[in-house]
Amino acid sequence: MVDLLPLVGDPPPERSDAVRNRELLLRAAHALVARCGVEAVTTDAVATEAGVGKGTVFRRFGSREGLMTAVLDDSEKAWQAAVISGEPPLGPGAPPWDRLVALGRSRLETTLLNADLIRAAGGFGRRSGPAHLFTVLHVRHLLRELGVTGDLPMLATALLAPLEVPLLDPDLRRADFPVDRVLESWTDLARRIVRE
Amino acid sequence: MVDLLPLVGDPPPERSDAVRNRELLLRAAHALVARCGVEAVTTDAVATEAGVGKGTVFRRFGSREGLMTAVLDDSEKAWQAAVISGEPPLGPGAPPWDRLVALGRSRLETTLLNADLIRAAGGFGRRSGPAHLFTVLHVRHLLRELGVTGDLPMLATALLAPLEVPLLDPDLRRADFPVDRVLESWTDLARRIVRE
DNA sequence: AATAGAAACGGACTGCGGTCCGGTTAGGGG
DNA sequence: CCCCTAACCGGACCGCAGTCCGTTTCTATT
Structure with missing residues (x-):
């Protein structure tokens, strides 16, 4: 007689073996x-390494990209x-503008560091993943806080886009990637969007 | 004795059968x-339809994505x-600002129309393809012309990004995609970048 | 026209992502 | 404690992108 209305309850929780796997x-x-x-992270390889069957990879993560996204989210x-x-x-603690600039630099560095993984996760920080969502929200x-009005979701997206792998890619291969120059340009873009 | 220094000549032209294929x-x-x-455009299918071998698809276009990019470039x-x-x-003929706004609307419409093809070409209008290059340049x-100074390549990229499939995607599935609302937001972004 | 060699051709072959279904296990109710 | 069912597991199987190499075709040269 309990549980008569699980109507909008979260979808039933995962079984323990599912969590373990x-x-x-x-x-x-x-x-x-x-x-x-x-x-080297083929679906077969990762299944073997984990000691489970290949099907389990897809049941848990949906696809190879999904798995990569999860790995990425984890390290974020x-x-x-x-x-x-x-x-x-x-x-x-810092003023919003300073936080924004710091965030830009930090995002760019992280992106550069994980470029391979990001590509394997589908180019963007897999726009659906919690990690990317968090960044956009922030x-x-x-x-x-900076008093910007308008379509904030879109402005945030537009601001973050130039720091993503697919848009950086042409230059990205080269060893002498000009971090500082890119960051300077990005700060200028941010100034315009904020209309500082 | 001619042709002693083809040093910087364009890479030799294509053979006639290559062009035909x-x-x-x-x-x-x-x-x-x-x-x-x-x-339905699998590499096997397209090779069969064209009456050539599968290897030829890859020799001419490098990959399935390359082929899709070429198709896209063609229809642009x-x-x-x-x-x-x-x-x-x-x-x-029109003032630059009006041209820019018109370009935004036109790009969005084209993108919506070819969404499937674009995805198959690798998400972005395959940033390397001539078509996308043309748009950025324009x-x-x-x-x-609008008197904008700064890192023009980056500003152009940032401005176009929100009209690309991967950034539109979440909303894109729904039948009632809000073209006008998106375009309004985009125009606002453009105003900020131009500092109009 | 004959020839040589560079480039292109084609289709069998490989490896990987993703699916499917018969068997197994977790865990709540009797 | 046992049983029943829903959820999960595993690995054989499938389809497609991309490679490889022996064969064919083009074209510059004589």
Whole structure:
């Protein structure tokens, strides 16, 4: 007689073996990336490494891209913590504009660092992934604090786009990627959007 | 004794059979897209339709994405003509700002129309393809005419990005895609970048 | 016209992403 | 404690992108 209306309850929770396998796979993927590079993370390889069947990879993550996105999201946890409660200017405490500029630099560096993984996750920080969502939300927040009005979601997206792998790509291969020049241009773009 | 220094000559021209097969394949791809949709354009299918071997697809276009990009570039010819010598406000004759706004609307419409093909070409209008290059160049030109200073390539890219499939995608599935609302927001973004 | 060699051809072959279904297991109710 | 069912597991299987190499075709040269 309990539970008569699970109507809008979250979809039923995962079974314990499902949870276990998800973590096994995530660890295995991380290990493979670290040991042999992104290319080596084939669905067969990661399943074997995790000691599960291949089907499980797809049941847990939907696709290879989904798995990569999960790996990425996982390693963004630290960055999110830094934004939420780390040192200024990235963390709280600094003026919004300074936080925004710091965020730009930080995003660019992270993107450069994980370029391979990002590509394997579908080019963008897999726009659906929680990590990217968090970033967009935070930029919206900063823009609002800066008094920007208008279609904030779109402005945030437009501002972040030039820091994403697919838009950086042409220059990205070269060893002498001009981080500072890009960042300078990006700051100018931000100034325009904020109408500072 | 002639030709002692072909040093910086264009890479040798294509052989006649190569040219013929490129066109056969391009026509075949167009036909298949029109007849059965983008999904049906497998490399085997397009090779068979064109009456050539599968290897030829890859020798001419490098990859399936390359082929799709070529198809796309091909169907953008008309649009480019409209920009270069068509009616205002898209074509020459109108004030730069009006041309820019018209270009935005036109790009969005084309993107919506070819969304499937664009996805198959690798998400972005395949940033390397001539078609996309043309658009970026033209926007740079308009921005310059509007007196914008700064990193024009980046500003042009940032301005066009929100009209690309990968950034539109979440909303894009729905039948009631809000073209006008998106365009309004986009115009606002353009105003900011131009600092009008 | 004959020839040589560079380039292109074609289709069998490989490897990987993704699906499918018969068997297994978790875990709540009796 | 046992049983029942829904959810999960695994790995054989499939289709497609991309490669490889022996064969054919083009074209510059004589």
